[in-house]
Amino acid sequence: SAVISQKPSRDICQRGTSLTIQCQVDSQVTMMFWYRQQPGQSLTLIATANQGSEATYESGFVIDKFPISRPNLTFSTLTVSNMSPEDSSIYLCSATASRIQYFGAGTRLSVL
Amino acid sequence: QKEVEQDPGPLSVPEGAIVSLNCTYSNSAFQYFMWYRQYSRKGPELLMYTYSSGNKEDGRFTAQVDKSSKYISLFIRDSQPSDSATYLCAGYNFNKFYFGSGTKLNVKP
Numbered sequence: 001s002a003v004i005s006q007k008p009s010r011d012i013c014q015r016g017t018s019l020t021i022q023c024q025v026d027s028q029v030t031m032m033f034w035y036r037q038q039p040g041q042s043l044t045l046i047a048t049a050n051q052g053s054e055a056t057y058e059s060g061f062v063i064d065k066f067p068i069s070r071p072n073l074t075f076s077t078l079t080v081s082n083m084s085p086e087d088s089s090i091y092l093c094s095a096t097a098s099r100i101q102y103f104g105a106g107t108r109l110s111v112l
Numbered sequence: 113q114k115e116v117e118q119d120p121g122p123l124s125v126p127e128g129a130i131v132s133l134n135c136t137y138s139n140s141a142f143q144y145f146m147w148y149r150q151y152s153r154k155g156p157e158l159l160m161y162t163y164s165s166g167n168k169e170d171g172r173f174t175a176q177v178d179k180s181s182k183y184i185s186l187f188i189r190d191s192q193p194s195d196s197a198t199y200l201c202a203g204y205n206f207n208k209f210y211f212g213s214g215t216k217l218n219v220k221p
Contacts, residue, residue, distance in 0.1 A: 006155075099143075
């Protein structure tokens with residue numbers, strides 16, 4: 001299994017600013033992902049964080065808006081840039097161990 | 113058509129009832145199936161995973177996969193108010209995970 005620590009757990013930000021979310025896994029994992037979840041909705045994959053190379057973004061998400069870093073096999077960050085109220089959501093980090101996906105507790109972001 | 117379809121509910125049952133949560137999927141190449149439980153304001157928590165057709169039991173929970181009909185189920189016996197949450201099913205294939213939209217379950221005391 002994998003235990004995932006994500007921080008901050010929540011934040012309230014002003015329009016036009018950026019927030020970086022950190023994700024730490026307790027073991028080396030091959031794959032890490034970032035999801036967004038609107039209230040009452042399912043998970044939307046933002047991107048796959050690739051170690052040592054650029055992240056792979058899903059349709060509708062771009063690197064300029066959601067830059068991702070993955071410097072090693074246990075850590076990743078997601079930045080939400082130039083935020084607007086539409087970015088208010090829960091952002092979830094996940095990692096795969098033995099082809100099973102585990103999730104962090106999420107970051108609840110509110111943009112004013 | 114979405115890869116994984118799930119009735120969003122909400123599903124409301126009395127305490128002690130047997131709950132049946134269901135998903136259908138379209139991709140016959142799925143290798144693994146998972147069920148997650150998500151409490152309000154929390155991240156999804158893995159409940160069970162299964163590789164093949166048949167049943168897998170863990171305490172009060174039973175996961176069932178029928179690959180011939182592309183149908184997966186989660187049964188909860190003796191449901192408790194603490195089981196009130198949203199339940200997400202997922203399929204895995206070639207390093208990608210496909211999630212259902214989640215079923216919200218409310219177990220009334």
